[in-house]
Amino acid sequence: MKIFFSPASPFVRKVMVVAHELGLADQIERLPSAAGPVARDASIRQHNPIGQVPTFFTDDGTVLYDSRVICEYLDDLGGGAFFGSGAARWRNLTDAALGDGLLGAALLARYEAVLRPEPLRWSDWTGGQLAKVTDAVDRMETMDLAGRLDIGTVTFACGLGYLDFRFPEADWRSTHPRTAAWFGAFAQRPSMAATQPGV
Structure with a gap:
């Protein structure tokens, strides 16, 4: 492969x-x-x-x-179970879509900041994309993610890791303590350590 x-x-x-x-x-x-x-x-x-x-x-x-x-x-x-079946599958896929939406918005904000020529940058566009990121993390804060290992939680973790990597100034942890605690534990998984950006 x-x-x-x-x-x-x-x-x-x-x-x-x-x-x-x-x-x-x-x-x-x-x-x-x-x-x-x-x-x-x-x-x-x-x-x-x-x-x-x-x-x-x-x-x-x-x-x-x-x-x-x-x-x-x-x-x-x-032979994994990252997607699940029945109701769990739809939950996992929906959560993965939320995580992918966070990533898509964060990438667009990143591209606006580093690829678009400065005179053409649109602050309202960046603000709108970062608002999507905040809304996504707000939703994560309401979820019980403990003990889950599925395509939804993997996508969430990669999204939060990307925020740390590309938007270190974003203080999402102070306003999302449950999500921060969950991510702190999930990020210790060997799979997450082996895939940190730059590794």
Whole structure:
């Protein structure tokens, strides 16, 4: 198996956390990439027309994207239960969508700050995206996440880790103590330690 990889991508991290948890990480070759929202990587686009990471190759050469699809493939391959069944499946998928929404908004705010030329930056746009991030963490604060290991909680953890990595000035912990405590424990998992940005 192979994956177009970026150590800073929270979506790649989500895939690799699931792979580590299932004991599959050592079977996945990391392919270097230079994916970006403006200058897209031609080597990725040959396989994924969107040109984004993660883009994944199964052992038979099937190409999979995006992160949720890849995670579901790995879960099936590894006999996991990250997606669950019945009511738990819909909860897990909905939570994963909330986490992906947080990540999408955070990425857009990041791109606005570092890629858009300064005279063209729109503060209301950035504020709107970061408001989505805050609303997502507000919702997490109301949830009982203790003891859960599923695609929802993995996505939440990768989202909060991305905030720490790219928005260290965001003081989300002081206003979300339950989420902070949960994340502090979840971040100690070996899968999270092995996938920290830059590792």
